[in-house]
Amino acid sequence: MGKVLIIGAGGVATVAAHKVAQKPEVFTEVMIASRTLRKCDALAEVLEKRYGRKVRTAQVDADSVEQLVQLFSSFRPDIVMNLALPYQDLTIMEACLQTGCNYLDTANYEPKDEAHFEYSWQWAYRERFEKAGLTAILGCGFDPGVTSIFTAYAAKHYFDEIQYLDIVDCNAGNHHKAFATNFNPEINIREITQKGLYWEDGRWVETEPMEIHQTLYYPNIGPKESYLLHHEELESLVLNYPTIRRARFWMTFGQQYLNYLDVIQNIGMARIDEIEYKAPKADGSGDTVVKIVPLQFLKAVLPNPQDLGENYDGETSIGCRIRGLKGGQERTYYVYNNCSHQAAYEETGMQGVSYTTGVPAMIGAMMFLEGKWAKPGVHNVEEFDPDPFMDRLRQDGLPWHEMHNVDLEFD
Ligand code: NDP
Numbered sequence: 001m002g003k004v005l006i007i008g009a010g011g012v013a014t015v016a017a018h019k020v021a022q023k024p025e026v027f028t029e030v031m032i033a034s035r036t037l038r039k040c041d042a043l044a045e046v047l048e049k050r051y052g053r054k055v056r057t058a059q060v061d062a063d064s065v066e067q068l069v070q071l072f073s074s075f076r077p078d079i080v081m082n083l084a085l086p087y088q089d090l091t092i093m094e095a096c097l098q099t100g101c102n103y104l105d106t107a108n109y110e111p112k113d114e115a116h117f118e119y120s121w122q123w124a125y126r127e128r129f130e131k132a133g134l135t136a137i138l139g140c141g142f143d144p145g146v147t148s149i150f151t152a153y154a155a156k157h158y159f160d161e162i163q164y165l166d167i168v169d170c171n172a173g174n175h176h177k178a179f180a181t182n183f184n185p186e187i188n189i190r191e192i193t194q195k196g197l198y199w200e201d202g203r204w205v206e207t208e209p210m211e212i213h214q215t216l217y218y219p220n221i222g223p224k225e226s227y228l229l230h231h232e233e234l235e236s237l238v239l240n241y242p243t244i245r246r247a248r249f250w251m252t253f254g255q256q257y258l259n260y261l262d263v264i265q266n267i268g269m270a271r272i273d274e275i276e277y278k279a280p281k282a283d284g285s286g287d288t289v290v291k292i293v294p295l296q297f298l299k300a301v302l303p304n305p306q307d308l309g310e311n312y313d314g315e316t317s318i319g320c321r322i323r324g325l326k327g328g329q330e331r332t333y334y335v336y337n338n339c340s341h342q343a344a345y346e347e348t349g350m351q352g353v354s355y356t357t358g359v360p361a362m363i364g365a366m367m368f369l370e371g372k373w374a375k376p377g378v379h380n381v382e383e384f385d386p387d388p389f390m391d392r393l394r395q396d397g398l399p400w401h402e403m404h405n406v407d408l409e410f411d
Contacts, residue, residue: 001025001026001027001028001369001370002026002027002028002077002078002079002369003027003028003029003030003031003075003076003077003078003079004020004027004029004030004031004077004078004079004080004081004365004369005030005031005032005033005071005072005075005077005079005080005081005101006020006030006031006032006033006081006083007033007034007060007062007080007081007082007083007084007088007092008034008062008082008083008084008085009032009034009036009039009040009043010034010039010083010084010184010305010306010354011183011305011306011350011351011353011354011357011358012083012106012141012183012354012357012358012361013032013034013043013081013083013084013358014043014306014348014349014350014354014358015344015348015350015354015355015357015358015359015362016081016083016358016359016361016362017030017032017043017047017055017358018047018050018051018347018348018358019348019358019359019362019396019397020362020365021047021050021051021053021055022051023362023366024053026366026369026370027365027366027369029056030053030055030056031055031056031057031058031075031077032044032055032056032057032058033057033058033059033060033071034059034060034062034084035059035060035061035062035084036059037057037058037059040057040058040059041057043055043057044056044057046349056075058071058075062082062084062088062091062092063087063088063091064091065091065094065095065098068091068092068094068095069095069098069099072095072096072098072099072101073099076099076101077101078101078102078368078369079101079102079103079104079365079368079369080092080095080096080101080102080103080104081104081105081361081362081365082103082104082105082106083105083106083358083361085107085184085186085187086105086107086108086109086110086117086187087109087110087111087112089105089107089108089109089121089122090109090121090122092105093122093125093129093136093378096134096136097125097128097129097132097134100132100134101134102134102135102136102137102368102374103129103134103135103136103137104136104137104140104361104364104365104368105137105138105139105140106139106140106141106144106145106357106360106361107139107141107144107187107232108121108122108138108139108144108232109121109122110187110190112272113272113273114272115190115191115193115194115272116194117191117232118232118235119138119232119235119236119380122136122138122378123378125378126377126378129376129377129378130376130377130378132376133376134376135368135373135374135375135376135377135379136377136378136379137364137368137373137379137381137384138236138378138379138380138381139232139233139236139380139381140360140361140363140364140381141356141357141358141360141361142318142337142356142357142360142398143167143169143231143233143249143318144231144232144233144380144381145233145357145360145361145364145381146318146337146356146360146393146398146400147167147169147233147318147319147320148233148236148237148380148381148382149360149381149382149384149386149389149390150319150320150335150336150386150400151165151237151241151320151322151382152381152382152383152384152386153335153386153387153390154320154322154333154335155241156386156387158322158326158331158333158404159322159324159325159326159331159333160324160325160326160327161243161324161325162241162243162244162322162324163243163244163245163246163323163324163325164244164245164246164247164322164323164324164408164410165237165241165244165246165247165248165320165321165322166247166248166249166250166320166321166322166408166410167231167233167234167247167248167249167250167318167319167320167321168216168218168226168250168317168318168319168320168321168336169249169250169251169252169316169318170216170218170221170224170226170251170252170316170317170318171252171314171316171352171353172218172221172224172252172314172315172316172317173312173313173314173315173316173341173351173352174312174313174314175303175308175311175312175341175351176311176312177303177308178256178260179256179257179260179302180302180303180305180308181302181305182305182308182351182352182353182354183305183353183354183357184299184305185295185298185299185302185305186295186296186298186299189261189264189270189295189298190270190272190295191229192209192210192229192251192253192261193209193261193265193270194209194229194230195207195208195209195230196208196209196210196211196212196227196228196229196230197230197234198228198230198234198246198247198248198249199234199238199244199246199247199248200245200246201245201246207228210227210228210229210253210258211228212227212228213225213226213227213228214226214250214409216250216252216409217409218252218317219317219336219338219401220315220317220338221315221317221338224252225252225253225255226250226251226252227250227251227252227253228248228249228250229249229250229251230249231249231251233249233380234247234248234249236380236382237380237382240380240382240383241382243324264298268294269294269295269297269298270294270295270298271293271294271295272293272294272295273293274291274292274293275291275292275293275294276289276290276291277289277290277291277292278290305351305353305354306350306354308351309341309344309345309349309350309351309354310345312341312342312345312351312352313341313342314340314341315338315339315340315341315352316337316338316339316341316352316353316356317336317337317338317339318336318337318339318356319334319335319336319337319400320333320334320335320336321333321334321408321409321410322334322335322408323408323410331404331405332404332405332406332407332408333402333403333404333405334402334403334406334408335400335401335402335403336400336401337356337393337398337399337400337401338401339352339355339356339398340352344356344397347397355397356398359393359396359397359398360389360393360398362396363389363392363393363396364381364389366392367384367388367389367392370388372384372385372388373385373389
């Protein structure tokens with residue numbers, strides 16, 4: 001059906017590559033390109049052994065539009081899956097436009113020197129993609145991604161008016177490390193140390209980081225302390241569903257994790273500005289001054305999220321709790337997926353957080369190649385038909401469950 005180019009060879013890209021390789025009828029040719037060629041080659045070797053698929057690999061610096069254009073022009077993919085980092089969103093979108101490729105990602109653009117994410121930078125490409133007849137699918141992981149598709153599914157089938165939306169993200173797994181993040185540590189720590197933000201009565205309300213929290217009950221898991229965070233899907237959901245009066249995002253954290261995070265911030269290791277560091281010269285002839293970003297240095301010494309899977313037990317539970325009106329009656333709806341870290345590891349060698357992101361990314365690319373989500377322009381996932389995507393989630397490893405008219409634990 002089509003050629004796919006995966007950019008990145010980290011945790012999420014590895015899961016997506018496994019899933020892509022399992023579907024030769026959809027993804028007829030596959031290339032994996034990333035900054036470190038060795039990682040792409042190692043992944044390609046696993047895919048060949050496991051599925052008998054020959055996958056091409058390439059080295060690329062995705063910060064360089066020129067290098068991307070060269071690569072896209074020679075491989076000529078139908079769709080590019082950007083599973084590198086949010087910093088590369090704009091360069092990859094630009095290269096897609098220059099070479100006539102469609103685009104998909106799982107996280108919205110963030111400038112390296114500012115811990116701030118919003119869609120305006122990518123929405124600015126709408127007209128160019130539309131005029132070029134190309135589709136860009138934004139935020140096709142789990143959150144953002146499946147949570148927005150859950151909301152679209154609820155709006156399509158169960159509500160005339162969605163009024164209250166709470167996205168709840170629980171990781172009840174244990175990787176048995178003192179401190180580790182479940183996806184890229186730099187991006188993760190930038191995200192969760194920001195101020196909280198939620199939507200209420202037509203405006204954004206800002207909170208101090210982790211200021212608002214409450215205990216929530218998660219299916220098959222039980223009670224977990226859940227913290228209100230700013231999360232990117234809220235930005236597009238409140239625009240696409242203007243009846244929403246309040247939209248919030250909650251994530252669970254253990255006390256140990258929060259203590260470590262506190263220390264990391266207090267000692268300056270979460271800083272994203274450059275500092276000067278005196279390093280000894282290799283030839284022993286004194287010191288040389290190098291510039292380092294403390295958070296990037298921290299990433300280099302923390303466990304790699306790709307290596308957490310083997311000893312990870314427990315599961316994630318992510319879903320949407322929605323209240324609104326149908327036929328003039330108030331109703332509630334809770335739709336969620338629970339994903340076992342060990343099951344994810346057995347299938348792909350990666351833990352559940354990479355799995356819950358990589359599977360939806362593959363399904364999004366498949367929706368595009370099958371023509372179900374081909375719509376020129378730049379779109380957040382809730383703008384597409386949720387039904388075929390929801391069907392695939394069930395078949396491709398992320399079964400979901402529904403509860404109707406239950407207590408959502410929120411006023
Ligand atoms: P990793 O750090 O494991 O992987 C990132 C990959 O991108 C690495 O292979 C890295 O190369 C590569 N890369 C980084 N910079 C460049 C560059 N300039 N050129 C080419 N390749 C580059 O991250 P994850 O797999 O954990 O996360 C991937 C993405 O998924 C992130 O954007 C993250 O925010 C997003 N995400 C989304 C979620 C969702 O639910 N929507 C949830 C979790 C993650 P190298 O190996 O050389 O470092």
